[in-house]
Amino acid sequence: MSDLVVRLRALPTAAISDALDRAGIEGALHGVTPLSNDFRAVGPAFTVRYAAVDEAGAGTVGDFLDDVPSDAVIVIDNDGRTDVTVWGGIMTEVAAHRGIAGTVINGVCRDVSASLTQNYPLFSRGRFMRTGKDRVRLVAVDEPVTVSGIEIRPGVCADADGVVVVPAAEAERITESAERIERVESDIVAAARAGSTLRESRVHFGYHTLQTRSQT
Structure with missing residues (x-):
């Protein structure tokens, strides 16, 4: 773990957001909130993007979890959809076991009790039980995504107040x-x-x- 990540973990997102404002950098992800006020996640972003399934296509599940570094924060862009989920109990259990820092979703999650039991930090636009299988498909992994108008770049800081993104070049x-x-x-x-x-x-x-x- 880098010294910079350690220092960022000691800071609330409110202070980081103020620092971003002072530097003229947009970084706050509006509308993305924690499932628990106790959750906190800081680390480099590992990005994932889903898209809706068309009539001729089939849905795909997210086996990308095997490729995520243990200190990363997963950022999933499901286009802000709140009618289907892209994260559930199996993902939470495996991510927690592997020591992944947390997950931020531009969309919704389900199996919330698993996240709370495992103390695995989840940040999303809400919770909803309907599966994304055969409704969405995985289209990109570890490529730039945009959430709330913010391009996701390393690293990500999230706590009870929400989620902010800090560009690597400006992190210090x-x-x-x-x-x-x-x-x-x-x-x-x-x-x-x-x-x-x-x-x-x-x-x-x-x-x-x-x-x-x-x-x-």
Whole structure:
């Protein structure tokens, strides 16, 4: 595990999102939420894309799991569909056994109890029991996908607040910025508890400059 992944795991997605905003980088996946507020996943993205089955075609299942590195976050693009699932109990059990970091789905999942029992982090647009077999087909693995208008690039950070994507080329800068934001917010809370007003604390620690896009 890289030092950068360790540092990102220590940060909430809120701070990472603020750091992305400050850098002028879009990275938040709107509408994708965790099945449990306790779930957290950080790691390089392993991407998967499904498409609807046409009248002449047949559906395919996702045996791609055998190829996923153990520290990766699987990102599945099912075009945001909420009427069929592309992830269920077998996938959860195998992914948890292999030590995969988690799964993010632009779509829905099922067999939710397996995810909660295994403490396997799942993030999706909802839950629905109907299978994707013969309804969707696997069309791409480990190729760029787009979710909520965001092109998925390594790495992915997800927690109770949702999912953000950090471009690999900007990961060090975003991590440093997010760490600074976390320190400033902790300082503001400490000052307020010590008797300072919220307004005074925010001005003193330069909070508002962290909420605007950097000009450098």
